[in-house]
Amino acid sequence: xxxxxxxxxxxxxxxxxxxxxxxxxxxxxxxxxxxxxxxxxxxxxxxxxxxxxxxxxxxxxxxxxxxxxxxxxxxxxxxxxxxxxxxxxxxxxxxxxxxxxxxxxxxxxxxxxxxxxxxxxxxxxxxxxxxxxxxxxxxxxxxxxxxxxxxxxxxxxxxxxxxxxxxxxxxxxxxxxxxxxxxxxxxxxxxxxxxxxxxxxxxxxxxxxxxxxxxxxxxxxxxxxxxxxxxxxxxxxxxxxxxx
Amino acid sequence: xxxxxxxxxxxxxxxxxxxxxxxxxxxxxxxxxxxxxxxxxxxxxxxxxxxxxxxxxxxxxxxxxxxxxxxxxxxxxxxxxxxxxxxxxxxxxxxxxxxxxxxxxxxxxxxxxxxxxxxxxxxxxxxxxxxxxxxxxxxxxxxxxxxxxxxxxxxxxxxxxxxxxxxxxxxxxxxxxxxxxxxxxxxxxxxxxxxxxxxxxxxxxxxxxxxxxxxxxxxxxxxxxxxxxxxxxxxxxxxxxxxxxxxxxxxxxxxxxxxxxxxxxxxxxxxxxxxxxxxxxxxxxxxxxxxxxx
Numbered sequence: 001x002x003x004x005x006x007x008x009x010x011x012x013x014x015x016x017x018x019x020x021x022x023x024x025x026x027x028x029x030x031x032x033x034x035x036x037x038x039x040x041x042x043x044x045x046x047x048x049x050x051x052x053x054x055x056x057x058x059x060x061x062x063x064x065x066x067x068x069x070x071x072x073x074x075x076x077x078x079x080x081x082x083x084x085x086x087x088x089x090x091x092x093x094x095x096x097x098x099x100x101x102x103x104x105x106x107x108x109x110x111x112x113x114x115x116x117x118x119x120x121x122x123x124x125x126x127x128x129x130x131x132x133x134x135x136x137x138x139x140x141x142x143x144x145x146x147x148x149x150x151x152x153x154x155x156x157x158x159x160x161x162x163x164x165x166x167x168x169x170x171x172x173x174x175x176x177x178x179x180x181x182x183x184x185x186x187x188x189x190x191x192x193x194x195x196x197x198x199x200x201x202x203x204x205x206x207x208x209x210x211x212x213x214x215x216x217x218x219x220x221x222x223x224x225x226x227x228x229x230x231x232x233x234x235x236x237x238x239x240x241x242x243x244x
Numbered sequence: 245x246x247x248x249x250x251x252x253x254x255x256x257x258x259x260x261x262x263x264x265x266x267x268x269x270x271x272x273x274x275x276x277x278x279x280x281x282x283x284x285x286x287x288x289x290x291x292x293x294x295x296x297x298x299x300x301x302x303x304x305x306x307x308x309x310x311x312x313x314x315x316x317x318x319x320x321x322x323x324x325x326x327x328x329x330x331x332x333x334x335x336x337x338x339x340x341x342x343x344x345x346x347x348x349x350x351x352x353x354x355x356x357x358x359x360x361x362x363x364x365x366x367x368x369x370x371x372x373x374x375x376x377x378x379x380x381x382x383x384x385x386x387x388x389x390x391x392x393x394x395x396x397x398x399x400x401x402x403x404x405x406x407x408x409x410x411x412x413x414x415x416x417x418x419x420x421x422x423x424x425x426x427x428x429x430x431x432x433x434x435x436x437x438x439x440x441x442x443x444x445x446x447x448x449x450x451x452x453x454x455x456x457x458x459x460x461x462x463x464x465x466x467x468x469x470x471x472x473x474x475x476x477x478x479x480x481x482x483x484x485x486x487x488x489x490x491x492x493x494x495x496x497x498x499x500x501x502x503x504x505x506x507x508x509x510x511x512x513x514x515x516x517x518x519x520x521x522x523x524x525x526x527x528x529x530x531x532x533x534x535x536x537x538x
Binding site: 056057058077078079081082083087088090093094095096097098099103106107108110111154158 | 407410411413414416417418420421422423424425426427428429
């Protein structure tokens, strides 16, 4: 695992947010240090995805603050958040299906100065050779695993300081899941901080430096990945019982 | 058979103008999922601006008036979106739809007050037509078909080769993801209204050159462009172009068998038939068609 500096990259303070009149997050606080993989685990409806979407500016924020790299980004529109250095890889609808693979990557790099695109593209193709093979193909025709790779690549090509990754393993075959997690770890080792939401809590806790357990719009526990994996209560409530 | 060829050419000419009008309609639908019923009135305003600049007041050369009208109408379209539609972005679609109908009334009334309700014609000097086999075609008609095809080619290059064009397609695919990728969706939406309105001005001006101008022409353009968009498949720009040509051709071939006064009902007929039998249209998806049935 990579060394992290202990410098706070992202801080959420007492965030209350949701969609229209529906409040999903009832005052959550969390921190992500530069260089970490932090994961949010919890049952469906706990507010994990809403947390990521709130950071990105895709929800209605009622109260609280989101501080990124020393800047208060609360209430910013998503394109400004993206330009500031945060990439979002959503769970579903994570690619532009009618655009080609190459065009998807171009859109991911929308805010990048034109001169930097070629070098970033090369780095992305080196990590995901499959995307290079398929660069002219319409993204909507890719397989599930390839789409997931493209979604991650689309976020990564902007060279973000922080990547928000939502349920990267959802609906994928076990072998593909393995590759996705390896990529997430690899991206982190190369210097990108990652906030990961994952249904497969055991798998996520195993690669995370720290984790937060969410329940019904609140944060219930926090600790290192290992601590939470071994905590009996967390095991019983969120990991489906002790590992046999 | 000679009549058939002549009607086919007439249909292509009308179809080119409908296709141009339908492009803006379709592009706005594809990014905002909203049917801009004011689009035909925008085209009508564009036609009157060309007429005003070239004939009524400044006597600019026709091409200059034409392009200046496209520019001014683009600004009008961008303003309408900013003032009338954007505040309703998160309102129910019915509110936006009603607003669009109100905008069309305002534009129709404004032109009627400023320019009069009477029919106006460009009354260009009569030019010798060309005979191509059995078909007679006038220089104006050649310009109409040429301009239609040129604008469609430029649109294709914009959408597939430029950063803005790709961003337009990205916003059409998924506005949230586009925003999260760093694309300012409001800028893209404004650009779509500008481009769509400029093409509508071109369509309106060309229709004005082919026939004549009156403030109520907007509604007819709206219906024909709407029929073209539905026939081509909601959300598909290329479908809208094909739909526009089909409607123009069917309309003109139709006068072979039905009295010409019924010509304008053909677009309605196609619209109703497609909605009943084949709601996804030629190139659309069933999901998009579902929007119409809500």
